[in-house]
Amino acid sequence: NKVLLLGSGGLSIGQAGEFDYSGSQALKALKEDGISTVLINPNIATVQTTEGMADKVYFLPVNAATVEEVIRKEKPDGLIISMGGQTALNVGVELFDAGTLDRLGVKVLGTPIPVIKDTEDREAFAVRMAEIGEHVAKSFAATTLEGAFEAADKIGYPVLVRAAFALGGLGSGFANDKEELRDLATKALALSPQILLDQDLRGWKEVEYEVVRDAADNCVTVCNMENFDPLGVHTGDSIVIAPSQTLSNDEYFMLRETALRVVRHLGIVGECNIQYALDPRSERFCIIEVNARLSRSSALASKATGYPLAYVATKLILGADLVTLRNSVTKTTTACFEPALDYVVVKVPRWDLRKFSKVSNKIGSQMKSVGEVMAIGRTFEEAIQKAVRMVNPALHGFEPSTEVLNALWEDEEAEAVAD
Missing domain, CATH: 3.30.470.20 (ATP-grasp fold, B domain)
Incomplete structure (x- = not known):
């Protein structure tokens, strides 16, 4: 009867208008089925927060504490966390781990939380893929610098270092040796309690x-x-x-x-x-x-x-x-x-x-x-020409430089004189 939808919150690099699009589409689909909708999204400059999209909108931060508060007040039957990007996903996992969702009798709609955790945790994901004989890039998780050094030795340098449960490749980079790894791992651990080290597949x-x-x-x-x-x-x-x-x-x-x-x-x-x-x-x-x-x-x-x-x-x-x-x-x-x-x-x-x-x-x-x-x-040529012109109005797509054009004109003039 009533569904709570988590938005993605404020715009940031890696998390912008695409989640407004998905959230708006979801609200339309829910409305069609006569389901009452509640939305949590602090970003007032979105389509999904406009009047008439959701039955009730809470302009509150998308975090575990505020979501729990709204659930207690609104008592929704279901929770949708797959339309608000990494932010909403992380909050859903946090509430599940704390037992809040079971305690308040709210069901996560769609992909079950244990499956989401399997896709987010590199080691669990590798195990699940091995069950059906599929290969994943060599990857290890670490929570300390020592753990990162051990993982890099197992994989072999260079390695890709990135923060777990983060969006847009936050805190990531390639380490060619132990010193570079120390620098990157320290930065990544400041952003997330867990870091991921992956096999270098550059060029694939x-x-x-x-x-x-x-x-x-x-x-x-x-x-x-x-x-x-x-x-x-x-x-x-x-x-x-x-x-x-x-x-x-x-x-x-x-x-x-x-x-x-x-x-x-x-x-x-x-x-x-x-x-x-x-x-x-x-x-x-x-x-x-x-x-x-x-x-x-x-x-x-x-x-x-x-x-x-x-x-x-x-x-x-x-x-x-x-x-x-x-x-x-x-x-x-x-x-x-x-x-x-x-x-x-x-x-x-x-x-x-x-x-x-x-x-x-x-x-x-x-x-x-x-x-x-x-x-x-x-x-492909036509599409990329249009895209380059759209991304910067000052550009006319892929075109020869003025020097090249001048050289061509001079050649044509020389040919005309010779004729």
């Missing part, structure tokens, strides 16, 4: 799939995307192309089949994003991570394909199934039809480094972009 292709699954075990891949930049550059700072342009048919279906197997094995209900590292010189691949929530990529996939991911995911976590659920965009097909694209979509990030003093202008494992543009074209 990064490929993503968006997958939806219902409680009846029906599963479809909605969109696959390929990062223009290789692994080592944060996906939020990378140019992304949908559908992928350089994968062979075998590679595409190999990764698709794996995505469906992983999502079924974990027991995810609703929408999730799975990221792969693919060796460009062979068909070797490993799973980087699974996000059991709506993400930046989900918003891009929705707009690129016209498949309303957040809306469908909300209907699925309320108990609908993909076979009978109508696609609200096409009106004729059901949600189990996978979109087929006869066009190319390109996402280009936008940076504004002038606002941040002393920030390196080199892209890497830590996200720095403050926004992004999306362009559609019949070919």
